[in-house]
Amino acid sequence: MVNSMGGRRRACEIGITIGSLEAGRLNAITDVEGVGVGHSTIIRGEGPLKIGEGPVRTGVTAIVPHQGNPYDEKVVAAVDVFNAYGKSVGLLQIAHMGTIETPILLTDTLNTWIVADCLVSYMYEIYGVNAPSINPVVGETNGSFLNDSIGRHVRRNHVFEALDMARSPEGMGVVPEGNVGGGTPMSAFGFKGGIGTASRKTDYFTLGILVQLNCGRMEDLRVDGVPVGKELIGTHTQGSDARGSVIIIMATDLELTSRQLWKVLRRTFLGIARLGHYGNVGSGDYAIGFTTSRRSLQEAFRIPRVEKGRFLREEGYLDLVFRAAVEATEEAALNALFMAETMVGRDFNKREGIPIDRVLEILKKYGRL
């Protein structure tokens, strides 16, 4: 799937093949039927930081599990928390109830609660919910290296714009990556990070991943196992000590229980580990997953009717789902890195896009491509 912008190219476009399973048509979370993604990107101002004025480099990314009303048609969901130095909201209710009842929004750390409140407004005003209890779900990573974070610049119109887009035909298509939406100010492995997505499609199910990538140190970066970071570190500077987090959103059409979804989510962080990340103290690494339940296990795997009291052994199908989740997460994270362009933010802080040509040279040097 071709999705390049401004000279940036996705991992698959430059010849990198992650794992052994095939990607879906768009190689994006939107390959899971019904899932939509929308971004609202806010880039405004330059120069020295004036808290409350800017420069602003932030935004919101919205993911809808289906095109209906998510409160009325809740989807089975789960969360896994790798490290919780993070402010994401709504996760405990997902874990206990096993469902998600709103779209998922991603943003910059200090906008989290404004965004949650605006999502609640959207549920009442646009979706027409009238229940007195709603559990908004918002994930965040910290973009304060480039953004006037403390100024909290996301407003109701940005949240509504991202949600409207996710609920449109456009939102169900190609997903913009890199410096967009919640990913706008993010950094990863000493380079510019942001939003990335990928998918895996088997005979049995489709699984898609979207990440907001904001973690890793340059020296640790591996691209498909090649120590790219060590090669680049001499010639590029990190700008600052890169700490940070990753939020992983997973969608599948395979009907799984919340316990099973949780087990799949636990594997997604292994995809991040394959890029060389260690999971630092100051990171808020959360995975949130849901199923649209369009394919029952029995239909998908053509299993003869399971008798009461007889169990389908999970080995028969979950191992393949695990593999898809790890591969798609690794590739989505690479896409976040490869699609993000150089950005200058507050106080002239600069984060370079990873130099794709240099990466290609290094991959060749190490016998790839």
Place this chain on the structure above:
Amino acid sequence: MVNSMGGRRRACEIGITIGSLEAGRLNAITDVEGVGVGHSTIIRGEGPLKIGEGPVRTGVTAIVPHQGNPYDEKVVAAVDVFNAYGKSVGLLQIAHMGTIETPILLTDTLNTWIVADCLVSYMYEIYGVNAPSINPVVGETNGSFLNDSIGRHVRRNHVFEALDMARSPEGMGVVPEGNVGGGTPMSAFGFKGGIGTASRKTDYFTLGILVQLNCGRMEDLRVDGVPVGKELIGTHTQGSDARGSVIIIMATDLELTSRQLWKVLRRTFLGIARLGHYGNVGSGDYAIGFTTSRRSLQEAFRIPRVEKGRFLREEGYLDLVFRAAVEATEEAALNALFMAETMVGRDFNKREGIPIDRVLEILKKYGRL
């Protein structure tokens, strides 16, 4: 400790003795030195519900762990989640990092995120924090039976007012209970609920509890083991099927690790169970605890210096802390019930204060008092 208002009386004032340990001077969470509590109560309008206009029955309660800057002087903390149909924010970071870095605020469900955002503003503007990451902690229960919840009427000035009060000499004294602050619109056991507090003081430590009580069905209510609810149910109506939640805040001056605090918190819900509550599906029952660490274990229990590699057996002291936590929680919940006056809210919905005279009669009938 006398704290009665408007004919309402605390459990200890009407002769009920819960458990075997002694209460602190105020029988309140503020018996833990340095802890402050503030309320902002919003009561406005009458009659039919007009979303966004009212009637308003809501507010904010603030608890500060000490009178210093909680971000700079973080306290060791923990959380326990009994049932997570709830929106409380900031809990996962407490669980993983083992500290709390802001005051704790309590409010009505749909104000949660506005309140969190205003707490962040307070941290920057009043406490003067300048870090780009803050983890606000907000607990909530659902007051929509009496309040225009969807209207979300809490504003910045209410949050600041509650916090200012918690940081004043007044905030470190007697704690107003019942229909105040976050507890304003709450219901419990078919009667009016709200804020309640109690404490236990031993030779070794002080432990205080504050609850925002919004759970339980009338028929299940037990007061010190006496089936008060069954006796009252014929003569009182519940107003509506009472579902709901409880938030439990615990403070102690005993130096405990976050693992130990977590174990103490797990017991607090047993205090609620002793009132007859079963923990329903639609409840968000969370306990958040911290220690001001003013008394080390060795000082408190006069233990000779522990050698390296030698462990203090927890049985030696934690069992007593468990007991204090259960007793104080049971009594704090009773205080919430006994101190809350009858309230009429939106759409003329009415929740009666539990009839204290009738409770006394029933207790006598069952051989108490």
Place this chain on the structure above:
Amino acid sequence: MVNSMGGRRRACEIGITIGSLEAGRLNAITDVEGVGVGHSTIIRGEGPLKIGEGPVRTGVTAIVPHQGNPYDEKVVAAVDVFNAYGKSVGLLQIAHMGTIETPILLTDTLNTWIVADCLVSYMYEIYGVNAPSINPVVGETNGSFLNDSIGRHVRRNHVFEALDMARSPEGMGVVPEGNVGGGTPMSAFGFKGGIGTASRKTDYFTLGILVQLNCGRMEDLRVDGVPVGKELIGTHTQGSDARGSVIIIMATDLELTSRQLWKVLRRTFLGIARLGHYGNVGSGDYAIGFTTSRRSLQEAFRIPRVEKGRFLREEGYLDLVFRAAVEATEEAALNALFMAETMVGRDFNKREGIPIDRVLEILKKYGRL
């Protein structure tokens, strides 16, 4: 259901009614169709403790989820851990896989691993399993006040005997309680404890509980809310400082997911709390539950077919299951206490059966019966 032995009587036989739901025919875990219980009780020797010789006061209790092969027909299961100073084996696999594949055995602490190994032998030799991996499930509490625990006297024949009985018509009937099987040497609330069971039956489902009760201090004991322990403590001695644990086994015929079973299990300990127990440091309090899945939610609650993507709100049925679980646990624990006779064990240590006539007098004094 009449089940009294040697002057002992069950809670329902002496007029105590716990909660508001009806019991099943036997008021036992065996009211859940297919569930069987077997005991092997070992009582041998008197006088001073000689480790390895006796006196022996121990045994094994077996619970089978159905009368088929539990490895081939695994049942959906869950666990909840209240406090894990305990050695129970097999629990983590249940939590992650959501199934149980062997009978559940209960015994005295230090026999745990011998019993687990013998259960594995039974799976291979009697059930004819040939897989190279089996997850035996064994719960334990500590009977060392009366038993030569360190001597570890349970043998293969005892394990096989308990299992054979659980798989017989006898095992599916009335469940012996008190000083039997794994409960033989146990203590509770300063009196003799042991095995107890109870059930609740609604139009929608049957739920049964079996406990091995070994926890609580006399002064804390409440019987249906009445402070029986405080009244008895002057006239009875505890024999020793009673610490300890409780293992709770729950069975239901209602088809629930493992997440839902887990939520029900979390409530069971509230039933123990209602007896006045605080959950001490040195306790291993575990609940293990399974469903025989004989009644689907839709059948049981006569719900019209649930459309894909539409969820059954759990409030519609789980609250009733929670209530059944709490009531049955409280009553099962009382039965353990009321059915256990006075026992003298190693070193002439003596634990009295709770004096039922005195309990009745106290209940009358407090306006009950």
Place this chain on the structure above:
Amino acid sequence: MVNSMGGRRRACEIGITIGSLEAGRLNAITDVEGVGVGHSTIIRGEGPLKIGEGPVRTGVTAIVPHQGNPYDEKVVAAVDVFNAYGKSVGLLQIAHMGTIETPILLTDTLNTWIVADCLVSYMYEIYGVNAPSINPVVGETNGSFLNDSIGRHVRRNHVFEALDMARSPEGMGVVPEGNVGGGTPMSAFGFKGGIGTASRKTDYFTLGILVQLNCGRMEDLRVDGVPVGKELIGTHTQGSDARGSVIIIMATDLELTSRQLWKVLRRTFLGIARLGHYGNVGSGDYAIGFTTSRRSLQEAFRIPRVEKGRFLREEGYLDLVFRAAVEATEEAALNALFMAETMVGRDFNKREGIPIDRVLEILKKYGRL
């Protein structure tokens, strides 16, 4: 550190450098002062499987946290569970109590409970414990491809032998790796697996890892990022579909709380992920860690005295501990693979040692070495 046997060589001996931190003197878990390791290896018989007779390929590995009595001098400990299709015993008590009170033993799945019972005997008979409650800790992976697992051939003398060795000067030195102790029959990535160890030593602390490696598929294997498995899969056969597990034991001399140890343990599995493993359904992946607490944080990091109520930010030191844990785990797993020789077991099942010369060729082809 040279430790090669029978033509096998450790990762560091063939020029592979994992990560950026230095290894300790022995590059083994025994670099943590006081930690001892002992093995008892049982290899007996050839040919067709006769359950109960053989062929036997099993054993026990013992790790002692220090050379004193581990029950009297408990060490602070933690566990992390990645996937719990596994039978390991003793983990829940570690998680709740935050301590470990026995040595840790590793063995083949079905010997788990016999080994636990023999460990209890050792505690009473050799360590002289007389408490009636002991929490033995035993980890396991499944060696049934080569071993008569159902026959359960480990006996008391094997357990005692491994423990005696771990408590000797020899046990505190070079750690035998590969086909030894609990690792004897294990497989990994389609080749022979078993026991491996490695360490990292910084100015501030020493951290050691020991793994019992029994997981992974050949096609997924990566050695320092190089896709060695894909290159080998044409020329080598897996023998059977390789499923399985890994047990990770971690020791450090840095004084950490159990919460902090748990956070370090969560990272260890990332080291396994870097070898290409996805974490399959049928795996029991557990990490158990402890600290000997020989270096306090303040001493180690030369931090001026921390004032009461002031916290040491974990970023200041834990990130380095995380890195050490990931690197040491990745290298320990490689050592298990590289040190394990070809073994023929029951039914002539054969598992080849990974061909080191071929691995070297592949590493060169991909620009390494």
